[in-house]
Amino acid sequence: MSRDISPKVITLMGPTASGKTALAIKLVQEFNCEIISVDSALIYKGMDIGTAKPTESELKYAPHRLINIIEPNESYSAADFRRDALNEIEKILLRGKVPLLVGGTMLYFKALLEGLSPLPAADETVRQQIALEAQTKGWSCLHEELSSFDPISAARIHPNDPQRLSRAIEVYRLSGRSLTELSQTKSDTFPYDVVQFAIAPTDRKMLHKTIEQRFSEMLAEGFVEEVRKLKARKDLHLDLPSMRCVGYRQCWEYLNGDIEYDIMVEKAVVATRQLAKRQLTWLRGWPELNWLESGEENNLATIMRLCR
Template sequence: MKTELPLALFLMGPTASGKTDLAIRLRQAFPVEIISVDSALIYRGMDIGTAKPTADELSLAPHRLIDILDPEESYSAADFRQDALDQMKAITKEGKIPLLVGGTMLYFKALLEGLSPLPAADPKIRQQIEQEALTLGWKVLHDQLKEIDPVSAERIHPNDPQRLSRALEIYRISGKTLTELTETKGERIPFNVKQFAIAPKDRAELHRRIELRFSKMMDAGFEDEVRQLYARGDLHQDLPSIRCVGYRQMWDYLDGNGTLDEAVFRGVCATRQLAKRQITWLRSWSDLTWLDSENIDQAFEIIANTIAS
């Protein structure tokens, strides 16, 4: 007899779309436990610029997988998948439903489909690539990637040395491109997943929300938060934590590049670009129910009906 898979809920969406508010409401009404799916919320001391749930919000609805790392540390999609599956199994064991909430689409994809069989890091080849970058510059290495793997080159920015180095390393180790290897999926998630995405129907409304949120972040002390990180002395712009949207632009300002107003403007623009990328990911997603940010009551009812059925 076939065993029925336990239910899990995915609540995805672009930044500033209202995911947290809806998740908290669901947590208060149903036996769900929230797992954060956000590559920025994992870092301690990065609260304001990541729009991390407040202490009050967390008391109403605790979130798992936030504040688990120092900003100096890195965290991969494979790390997330393992941690999330461990949490999901623990939640199910308690007789509750995992509710995964966030906007890091790569994490959702890794969790849902499993991970591709990518080769382990090779320190020798990695060092060779770093030396070439020092001699030739990352732009030249990005051009190399364009030649061998145009799909990955389109996705990876020339100023993203970590991902650029990894894509070249994979090719040099295996003779196959990152694009080729990621077409082979790993083990699928052992849950009955119901997927939802929340966003405003009007793009202009999403832009308004992003600008408003950035303004509130500045009022709440975002500049001081980044100054504290900057003052540590062990953090730099090539770390995944400091590359987070908003932090990168503020860091650039603290490095003496431009005014604070310009940093805020660039931060808002970068957040809009992030939201656009998130929506593009979601439009290619299968088995997805779209929810309207401007009708939270209806969104709540749609998910409530899924839980009840």
């Protein structure tokens, strides 16, 4: 029988391949929780193997909200996630359950817990104008322009990062205020009590080994064929956020004949390690975080104790 725990919301963060899903499923079985996914890859339909999406069996015992919600050719922002997550949290609370937010997309967690800046919505006309200027003058010239009105963003954004550079200029042209200035203003903060956990192995080598092993399992489960089906779609290409998910870009390049199979495997594993490193960097600076060790038998008891 499930047991009640008192906090209104629990978060379970961690790098990729750290054991978040397995622990979350145990929490659902043991306690009065329902899972909300906080993962920018699990949102996509048809991307199951390479994203390590929970299996049908796992979802039967522990349904995940906010997975399989959009097509890979569609966009989904941190603002979209915050809106949807707050909506799902309210539904779970009305059912007398405890929302358990699980994932490794730290930008989503940050948007949810800290609120969002009042940035203007994307404007395709302005973006096309910026892209045209980049073709004629070069991104380095546009980077100098950014430095003139937003030196802080210019110092943070590399001249060879056209996506972020374009967005910073677009924000200024649309609002007359710099990205730095607008980012200092947040929307409403998180309206619920929250207890936060992060899970990770203490040995970095162990995490690397798990990442390598998991990718091998993905390949055995048919990952290449999954990407082959995605590549056959006429509406998908490598510039989409969905195809920038680790593993997918490398496998696409292999199917394109650009790299050999062994190189694809190596590049995908390295990209996943780099993702895990970035996630851990975020987490080390995260406030009010209770750390759990991957595979530790007492993790459930620790969560129960800290949530009383």
